[in-house]
Amino acid sequence: MIDHTHDASRASWVASANGHPQFPLQNLPMGVLDGADGRIVVAIGDCVLDARAALDAGLLDTLAPPARQALRAPSLNAWMGLPPRERRAIRHALFELLADGHPAAVQADRLLHAMADCRLALPAIVGGYTDFYCGIHHAVKAGTLFRPDNPLLPNYKHLPIAYHGRHSSITVSGEAVRRPWGQVAGDDGPRLQPSARVDFELELAIWAGPGNALGEPVPIADAPGHIAGYGLFNDWSARDIQAWEYKPLGPFQGKNFASTVSPWVVTSEALAPFRRAAMPRDASDPPLLDYLHDTQDQRLGGLDIELEVWISTPAMRTQGLPPHRLALSHAQHLYWTPAQMLAQHTLGGCNLRPGDLLASGTISTPDHSGDGSLLERTSGGRKPVTLPSGEQRTFLCDGDEITLRAHCGGAQGYRIGFGDCRARLAPAHPSPYSRDH
């Protein structure tokens, strides 16, 4: 899996890329510039390279026509739909173009934009979105709040549990999220109110592609080829709405008001050096059914990704206080690998398409240091968190901003980052059932 695009000794002629904490030459995540004619861009140091401009300038002529066509598209769906070898060819071509010594460096330099000046769009038109539940410590801790004696349901260790989420309300990092109205249980029956328990959830986004035909499952050994890349995902949740609505059919309006995804797609190829063994199964765990077992996946299906949640409140900003890190977690806390999720998703024949999004489920540590939600951190709203401003939080207040971050590395000689997944909570709609507002 390791090829020269992971060679830490290679440097870029884009000076800011060398030693960059997120976007060195070895990362090269893909994104899309916001605008009428969305353009595919690649992050390199403090800059982005316009892929269509590079094609126009003849700087990517070694690529085959399908790869060139995919890079000219206004979203990453076609790129996600390419077979892995084509995506790899694109990575190699971009790596060489941006590496020290490329003869067209001066020409390519003119096609860079400062990242600080760029506004990024959703990287793909999200076709379908499925939310898994694979962070086992979240499942245990959230389950304990509802069922103290029996936090994990009997199916949990037999298959990656998931439900379908709402894709129309997925927005890109930077867009505000409105506090939702909903029915909330009360002593005198349910009432309509803005949710009083808005929460975040720290998840990984898994971008699917090329996908499968309806009725044709993807065997687990083939599953890695159907994952184009990764991002960060905040599965905003209204706990009070969710608690009242979710039996018997699962989460609906407690979740569908918004989800936030990060704009950069960190490619499966860039993550190759940061694979690790899947979570070891305890002796007491049930054996894996064959369709979820693959030797390679057991050996390399885990991900060495540190995950962080940061909060900034209006008062903190007024006081000039920087964002505060609420949680430090790690992708090693996923009980199921992305390949297992994908094999499970397609087992019954359900078809995935390029641009479909799987989210991992909330990824928490066993203790409170890496709680992936306030539900866990505050023990269901009973134990507030104190912030550097002296404020307390059980759930989020209007104006609070949550930023998810992630990175891999260190031991490789370089570090790659995922960029930010950030959104601020806006006040609820003034009057949801009146035409006059």
Added chain:
Amino acid sequence: MIDHTHDASRASWVASANGHPQFPLQNLPMGVLDGADGRIVVAIGDCVLDARAALDAGLLDTLAPPARQALRAPSLNAWMGLPPRERRAIRHALFELLADGHPAAVQADRLLHAMADCRLALPAIVGGYTDFYCGIHHAVKAGTLFRPDNPLLPNYKHLPIAYHGRHSSITVSGEAVRRPWGQVAGDDGPRLQPSARVDFELELAIWAGPGNALGEPVPIADAPGHIAGYGLFNDWSARDIQAWEYKPLGPFQGKNFASTVSPWVVTSEALAPFRRAAMPRDASDPPLLDYLHDTQDQRLGGLDIELEVWISTPAMRTQGLPPHRLALSHAQHLYWTPAQMLAQHTLGGCNLRPGDLLASGTISTPDHSGDGSLLERTSGGRKPVTLPSGEQRTFLCDGDEITLRAHCGGAQGYRIGFGDCRARLAPAHPSPYSRDH
């Protein structure tokens, strides 16, 4: 709401339309021809009219540019996105063109195709799909199987319960459905097998449009304008997979292997004469919260639609037996109106877009005559149904074909139908986790 397009005395120059049990002049459902350049068509008697050809021939020149553009599209999404007045203008123009006495009848006649020769596609690119649970007798009967003392959960009569379904696996009537593999609980732990309990569910499809911006709820009084039309929906279900997987996050692989929708969109305008009062709430029912209450919706939010389920087995076909009607139900058994479903869906700000599909949930009668699923009909698989061939069924066998049908009418002097929603159950994949098959 009643206008001249519901006048039973008006006849069509398309002779087969007059007295047609499904597609008289007063229906005019919209569909899309299958093919490389999907074309919008309108059903009239035993024929379909090619809308694009009619535009090209100058026969719909009274329509405003947005309406004409929508009718030229390869799917009905743009048509669904039109404001209600534009959809109404299209209906009126088509009605006049196809009514007796139109001067261009001879010219338009050349633009008709025999319906028997046409293959219809999915009417729209389905953006998102949400399955409600509004058939109260199904909720009671299915709930009784799991919770005999407490079939309806406490939230049922307070809000229309729903969950997000999978839209990528929605196919159009006529396409086979493959029996899914999945994990099924067993005495020695779960095992992987083809589902042994494949079932149908009789539902109404509700096609959304124009939709709402993210964060902007649709008040219930405006909701009817956001429903472009109706169809039939078979929410295929694998009961054994569902039973093992669905706690705590709801149905996933028990449902996402396939759903079948009917190709014709019966417009909200065509259904106007068949509105009736919403289901009356018992004195013991909780009061409606304001956002779900609208006087007009209480008076006319119900639908006078008879619903049928037909079965044909391989043995029946071999013996020359016609399909057998398994169930006769009615849309009056919906506890919540489509407008209430739509208001609930958008309450928290979740955005609907043209081509999104809401399904009603299974619509059953209180007794077994109109069971909308075999789960109910066979009391969870314990009491088999005997078919005219002498065969018994608890759940479906390979080769069984299920057809949903619906119609309204009689009292109006004409009858309108929904066309068929039909699919045959194909055998399971030979080997879902092997690359060799």
